[in-house]
Amino acid sequence: MTNKSDLSEQSAPAGTGVSGSTPLLSVRDLKVHFPLKRGFIVQREVARVRAVDGVSFDIMPGETLGLVGESGSGKTTSAKAVIQLTKPESGSVKFEGQELVGLGTKAMRPVRRKMGMVFQDPYGSLNPRMRAGDIVGEPLKVHGLADSKEDYRKQVASLMSTVGLSPAMAERYPNEFSGGQRQRLGVARAIAARPSLLILDESVSALDVSIQAQILNLLQDLQEQYNLAYLFIAHDLSVVRHISHRVAVMYLGKIVETADSKDLYERPLHPYTRALLSAIPTPNPIIERSRERIVLRGDLPSPLDLPSGCGFSTRCPIATDRCSESSPELRTLAPNQQAACFLAEGVS
């Protein structure tokens, strides 16, 4: 991958108060392909979905990287490949200096202790037959982090109050909790084993706005308190801006732009980022009515039939012939800002 050196340049996040200069997580040229097979007895690969196709990023300790993109862009698959729930085709995932690609299930277990995960659906991701306290405490048992029953109970109680739930609720079952409270349980479970990285996959998307704000504040408090790093996956760009230090925008399995959050939102360089930003309405009627919107043509191309050249060229308002002939690589266009577009200079 040619842009490897660029990526190491960019890995010093500016003005984020992040400690240390070695990345906690370092992903290089990650590829996850799903073969599509046909045939009854002898299965032949007839096509291949490049769900993640050469993704590289770093996350520093205590930093939040926002991963945004529309459905099918490869955000969730990237996260799953990071935590080795999906085996990558190729590439490297280094966590605290250790290579994870190729590690067996057993060798992954101590690593998973340091990577928590919070899912989107607070209804589907908690076992309905387990008491809240046991859901939160399960990682403590799995990783042997409690010395005694008493210690276990104490740790569960403290975890519950950390996420704003009363320890007395430990005896209840998930169906007795509201959506927001369930998501708090999910967060408590994710931080139980003292991870250094949390993967938050659309963790606030399903919540009502007043509850979503509570969880976002909780996540920010926890980050400050425990120096947690977040890989924050979401499709809502205003939420991502709020919580992220750096942002990577994905389209059809590739990162098309990455920058410090402030720069990306103030000066988006990739036409796709610009279109995404312009598609979000702000709750201010005066701004909204005077704002021009870039409305993209058409739908996302089928992952089985990707356009030649730049994947975005079929919907891009400024595409030229060159864009459908060859595929642009990520280029450093400003300090800490990279975009994969031949025409990015003309965009701003």
Add this chain to the structure above:
Amino acid sequence: MTTDSPINSSPLLQVRDLRTSFNTSEGKIAAVNGVSFDVHHGETLGLVGESGCGKSVSALSIMRLVPNPPGVIESGEILFEGVDLLKISDKEMQSVRGAGIGMIFQEPMSSLNPVLTIGRQITEPLGVHLGLKGSAAENRAAELLELVGIADSKRRLGDHPHQLSGGQRQRVMIAIALSCEPKLLIADEATTALDVTIQAQILELMKNLTAQLGTALMIITHNLGIIARYADRLNVMYAGKIRESGNAEQVYLRPSHPYTVGLLNSVPRLDRPATERLDPIEGDIPDPANLPSGCAFTPRCRWATAECELSEPVLEQVEDRQMVACFESKAVSDSVGIALQ
């Protein structure tokens, strides 16, 4: 709540003291609990609130599509062009649906019949309401598909819903909803399930088409940004009641109900500094079977006084066209006014 429309003085739709409840194992739940509002010819009204606030049930009540049982429209009036929809026969209601009021739902996949072609589904209302049959209906259907931006429309009529993308399905839903040129189009979270760039396409399409046809639009959503962009007026609902209503500028720039203020402070906004900490509403949405006494927002409200637990405030005019149901509305809007400067 009788405000004059700039276009036509008699409202297209008048909802008066609508009450819709559901009988559940936990008792009777008042999903819509005394809601009154108007929709004027050609205007766009937003209905905003969180899950369970009664915004969708209000729309279903207008269409008389509340599942019964368990749902019952207890009382109220729904005057559409002066006719009370709650008093007419099922057959008469049938002709209001589609021809008078069109509706688009959130899930385009489950709203379309998977085994029928797109063409069949668009021509059906054309036959029922306009008497168009055969090639006349087919030509009109192709025109409609063209109108909602589906290319190669003649051939597309033979497609089944699964052959279309999510955005295209929602375009077909819009084509069906507008096929008989209704006077009112209700879009219930019509773009919530779509990706942001597709959401933008569909909303712009809906706004342009309704403006072109002079159709009034009622947008139901939890997304405050969408309402700000598209609605002329809005109603903010909480626990089955309208808590605040007014012109978009009034409600967004000088919100006077604590719930509206809380909603606006809960969303991260691109027009505010990213470092600003969110100021969420505390606590949870109340259990509809067990609403607090007095004003239902009291347990989560920063301005609540002893009076709020005892009696329920009614909607009162605070400004020209702006109505608020809160005893402390003056203090609320004053404090927000200061915060905005």
